[in-house]
Amino acid sequence: MVQSETKEISQNSTSSQQKKIHIRTLKSNKYLKRLMACYFFKAKIYPKIPWKYTAWTTSAFPVEMLWTYDIFPLHPENSATVAAARKLSKGLIEYAEGLGFSRDLCSYFKTNIGAYDKKIRTTYGGIDKPDFICTTGTICDTHVKWFQTQGRRMNVPVFIFDLPHQVAGCDEKTLKRYENYIVDQFYEWNDFVYDITGKKLKKKRLENVVRKSDRLCQLWQEIYSYRKKKPSPLGFNDTFAQIFPLVILPGIDAGIKYYEKVLAEIKDLAAKGKGVVPNEKYRLLFEGIPFWYRIKFIFELAQLGASIVYEPYTWAFGPRKPLGLSADEYLHAFARMWLQQPYYYNLDRRIEYFKEVIDEYSIDGVILHNNMSCRPNSTGMLDLKKMIQREIGIPAIIIEADMNDPRAYTEAAIKTRIEGFIELLEANSK
């Protein structure tokens, strides 16, 4: 989610290849920088303005539900990625561990503990105290335990959406029960927000936010579709930062304008047949959250002719929204949509999803990140890997690392594994 520090970079190859390969990032990303600068400015001053309300939230929480009430979202996960990209996460994590938090706990959480306590600048991953906290257990227990912990430490109210997990084989009747439970919670949420801010749900504003959110997602899906082209004009080096508006700004205009510029540029590049990686040899899918402290991993892959052209993680933030519904229908539609997202698909659906995108995006190989900080996402990965290899017949590797803790990234071991993976891709392409 962070803006890459690296622009157009060139590196010496990590393998025996010596030729420098230049990897292009999009020109329109300069607008993202402005967008983020504006967001961080507001994130810094809004908590200090008495009539502005702010809330901490997480991924998988429908941020539209904050914009609908004109509540400004602060996003500790996003801030944690900024700290990692700034090479600050390790120190912040170690600070949290010094307080007693286990090495096995989420590195985003520990980065947030350190960043908040040490009051570092927002542009370095710092975050201010909000008026309240809202989260959900949709993705993981961590989102709940983290926000319970910080809610307690900061003495702010916490609202938790309890999303029933939709396991494999879940039938329609069961889904309906889950949907109704979520809708009931939307009404409790409305009461919770009212008690703190005095604001109520307004249908017109909800409609407006949903329409803009949908437009943003429509653009994102269109941008994404160009990644099917060979060579792909858009790489992970762009998308990991481009998801910022989807994560935090759905429902407002700023992200839409930025995506329109990205789409125009992508269309142009695709028409000219320009790929993000020159001489694209291998098209990869990356499953999991990236190593925010070591984004150069993407560039190192490019030196080997490999371009990451699909990430379920970045795709997951952009589902289309239903339009033209009554307020209650919106809530039901949101609830249903919320139950099924690519980042937490059940194993049956996840396997089908992988089959579909591997075919659609002409994927040659898959990298699966067994993320020490996201065990829920890593669950099922061993089955997924077997399926990819046996049923689809393309190479897949699992890399053990962590999204925000550089101590978990073993340079030599990962380099060796990646080189072996490239050899497999080469052999498989013959």
Added chain:
Amino acid sequence: MDKSIIAYFESSHDFPEEVVIAAKMTPYKILGEVRKPSETADQYLFKTFCPLARSILEEAFDESDQWAGIIVAHGCDATNRQYDIWKHHITTPFLYWFNTPMNDRKSAKKFFKEELKALVKALEEKFDLEITLDSIKRAIRLSNEIKSVLKELSNLRALKDISNSEYFETVKRAMLCDRTKALEELINTIPRWQSKPEFPSDKRRIVLTGSDITYREFMDILDRAGLRVVRDDLSIGERYFATQIPNKEDPLESLVLYHFNKPRPSTKHHANPRLDYLESIVNETKVDGIVSQNLKFCEPFAYDSVWIVNSFKEKGIPIIHLERDYTSKADHQLINRLEAFNEML
């Protein structure tokens, strides 16, 4: 196959056993086997995942043909996500996902009742039987009797020389065998424990909290370190029997009320009731200190450990927190820490 056993996988005390008892079947809590490596389960779950959940899956690989069915009850990420692994790899005629709410709001109570109804229906349809409201009421009465006797036995821990592992095995057995038989055995245990020698003067009285203990060896380690557990808030422990299931006209309503009133684990929101229960224990019972622990990779309890430890430290109550491996072998580093804690008390 024993057609009367419904095995269940839960990460705390989330599963309403009474529904199974009402179906004239035996609920069996899958606890894994610490002495057996989880080699088969490790083909599907990384070793960086909860070792207890891997061991429970291993037991399912070994034993599922002995069970009429398996129910996985929502508790933590392990139950949520690993259900799919079970669905893909465990052979069983009946695999059911039972969603228990994490919240304690009004909507959660309504939802839990709906899930109870769905569970009843699923069992009725699969096993071609009828679970009447009366049969659930009878099951609740039996369950309450068991809870009542367990509580009586538990109270003897602070008075008599009852080893940590003997208490643990007694509670555990009540979750594994036919409940009528379990009640009979528990009733017979009361006079036996009452006639035991007085509480040993060389032992410290402690509260045990944190991740659920599922094997006796850890309890033995505490005894070796001179620490005698007189109170706890564990699922194979007080969480299971601290509260009675209320007697309501609608027995499903009783189960709903019970679910939200029993001592809450760290997997739920809000977390404060867990601390409240521990504080009530310390106020009710004379204890020398608290041993808090979490199993390696057990995240919900690891998150809360800092808060729990700091809360009691602020009150001047001695407390130690340990992270333990899932092993039956004596961990000497752990024993040393516990002995040092004992000396400090």
